[in-house]
């Protein structure tokens with residue numbers, strides 16, 4: 091930037107002319123017309139383009155506060171009392187972590203993240219975060235996970251948590267309960283609303299939360315409100331693709347209900363976030379480029395007089411030159427060092443600070459630690475209209491924790507402080523507690539009627555109550571939906587349909603239901619046509635906050651691409667991470683908004699657990715309800731697509747998620763039974779569950795539901811087709827799942843007609859359910875050694891079942907192997923371990939050895955092992971069934 095000092099009249103003509111323009115511009119600003127100044131710049135920019143002069147692109151503004159102190163909203167609060175409250179929260183947060191680690195070495199916890207974010211949180215808690223009340227839906231606040239100690243400490247001061255609970259931070263199993271390390275709604279369902287600790291998930295979930303609020307409003311499911319979504323994000327956390335990956339959605343959708351606050355302490359765990367660069371400037375460019383309102387809050391009020399003197403932009407220029415690694419150094423260095431290295435670069439800068447002592451220079455506060463600056467930034471953010479806002483607040487990691495910790499690279503994992511550091515803390519913040527309390531690091535809560543405690547409570551009262559606080563606000567649904575699903579129980583009468591088609595027909599029917607129809611939220615990541623869901627476009631419309639501003643190319647067709655403001659389908663585009671974030675928002679609306687939305691997220695099954703398993707884990711933590719539908723599932727059922735697409739994994743990857751019920755159904759009636767029961771359990775009975783159902787694209791006739799199979803379908807297995815004759819000496823029990831069940835049924839016929847083996851066929855709808863039931867029974871038996879033992883459901887089904895046991899599925903062999911020990915004689919498992927292939931279904935099933943031939947052959951082999959048949963029978967079968975004994979192992983091929 092040119093300054094007056096650069097202009098030497100008559101020397102360089104150009105500079106003089108440039109300076110004249112700048113002076114004219116300054117005059118407009120000095121007249122108090124910033125709007126006009128902006129317009130002039132815009133008009134000149136447009137003029138330049140029209141005249142063919144390229145306009146220089148600048149994603150960044152100088153390294154100064156976006157809000158000039160002249161335009162700052164005045165701080166509406168009592169700064170002194172606010173400071174006292176903050177000190178108390180800081181102390182108790184510190185005490186909590188230090189005590190926990192004195193009691194139990196290595197229990198962990200973080201001091202430094204909260205040290206940096208305390209002021210940002212406190213301004214929010216005292217002045218901005220509105221609680222959920224019966225009258226107002228409240229703000230949704232995603233709090234930076236590693237700063238949890240500060241949130242607990244505040245709740246303790248508010249009287250919501252006891253000293254005992256604080257004492258048991260990170261020791262949740264102690265009598266009286268403890269506190270979870272991070273925000274976990276599962277572990278603290280009355281407290282935490284949003285799990286944020288896996289870096290990147292909080293930010294993306296908050297974006298889709300803000301969008302879902304608009305969706306609910308545009309669809310008339312809730313009244314419009316000015317409720318906000320606040321997301322507190324670490325600067326290191328912005329490296330996660332999820333953090334920045336969806337920011338353009340927020341600006342495209344004009345989500346001015348969304349506020350990101352990035353805690354720019356310039357450090358992550360190991361060291362600086364951008365030692366050789368500028369994280370604040372980098373983020374500014376990214377967010378501005380994406381269309382966000384960016385508020386940089388870098389410098390505290392102490393800097394205002396200096397910037398006032400900086401009429402020529404020298405200081406701003408110098409501050410923009412210093413890299414973050416150097417800024418971090420200033421935190422640990424003396425005032426003299428700062429004088430030399432910041433201001434020493436130019437004698438004019440040195441002059442600016444000649445009246446400042448070194449101590450004053452060292453103490454110059456950063457924006458994120460100045461309540462006035464933060465208040466002004468937050469106020470500007472909540473008042474801003476038309477786009478989301480990000481506040482980039484400069485802070486110091488480990489702020490207030492003493493020289494050995496503040497700004498050091500080791501600060502992140504600091505859990506202990508020596509007595510000197512504790513005393514230093516007390517002195518620095520003017521904490522009025524006794525010396526012995528300092529040494530003991532005792533929790534400290536002044537009397538309720540002390541001015542600071544009253545202030546804290548009054549502030550919260552004005553904002554409607556406490557935050558965070560989780561409460562289930564929806565009333566349970568009451569309907570019985572047996573009738574709604576009954577048509578799917580009777581078979582397709584010769585018509586061949588796939589389970590995907592059957593499911594879509596059910597979805598269509600649910601959408602028309604008077605009670606649940608409007609609550610259904612279909613979510614697709616650009617895959618609706620793959621699943622034959624395009625008929626829904628026209629039926630319920632695709633949600634678009636702007637309606638449809640164009641005439642779709644297929645307008646004259648029945649199933650045209652209909653976008654509508656009240657559209658019901660969330661067509662998310664190609665983002666499984668975004669879609670599952672919508673799923674979580676919709677599946678937790680029963681708590682956050684008191685609305686029982688029922689999400690159905692339908693996606694390519696390989697790109698579900700494999701791609702976004704951590705978000706699915708967060709869904710479970712959040713007590714999400716709803717249905718995940720893995721479409722075009724099955725390693726051999728999805729023909730042609732090959733290695734990356736063919737899913738034989740998801741049912742294994744679904745195993746660890748405790749609240750998830752995973753099903754691999756073969757028939758429409760099974761799906762209908764599962765979905766009907768699922769809605770009942772989740773929304774009528776209020777259970778904290780969600781469902782994963784795989785659906786396939788192989789068309790076949792859907793049979794009628796066998797009588798008495800309902801319980802078995804839900805529990806995980808039932809006998810679908812008994813052997814034709816139970817008299818045969820050679821017996822087998824065959825298990826099939828999903829579309830492989832039909833291979834098993836074919837094997838049953840081969841075995842009967844060619845080898846006189848009478849086999850019962852079981853449909854195993856859920857290995858996960860069977861496994862869960864089995865381990866629960868085993869555990870109960872272990873703990874009740876003298877009582878009548880519980881029998882796992884698998885054992886109950888198969889008690890006395892004759893013959894050998896063979897299972898085949900389109901997933902890994904691990905699934906049947908898991909339940910093998912509860913069957914009378916162990917299971918021979920067939921599955922699809924290995925990489926997929928581009929091939930036809932028949933070739934794939936041969937390659938993975940899960941077709942009827944291999945099932946029959948494996949059964950005969952099992953009978954041979956049991957000594958029930960001669961080797962010659964197996965030899966003959968090898969020929970008859972054309973089994974290639976030399977074929978390569980699909981696992982390693």
Ligand SMILES: Cc1ncc(C[n+]2csc(CCOP(=O)(O)OP(=O)(O)O)c2C)c(N)n1
Nearest residue numbers: 203287288289324325326327353357358359
């Ligand atoms: C997905 C994921 N990866 C790694 C971690 C471990 N981790 C916890 S905090 C942290 C550093 C955080 O840095 P930043 O986001 O800058 O937050 P700060 O503590 O500096 O405020 C890391 C790597 C995590 N929690 N989640």
Ligand SMILES: [Mg+2]
Nearest residue numbers: 325326357358
């Ligand atoms: Mg950081």
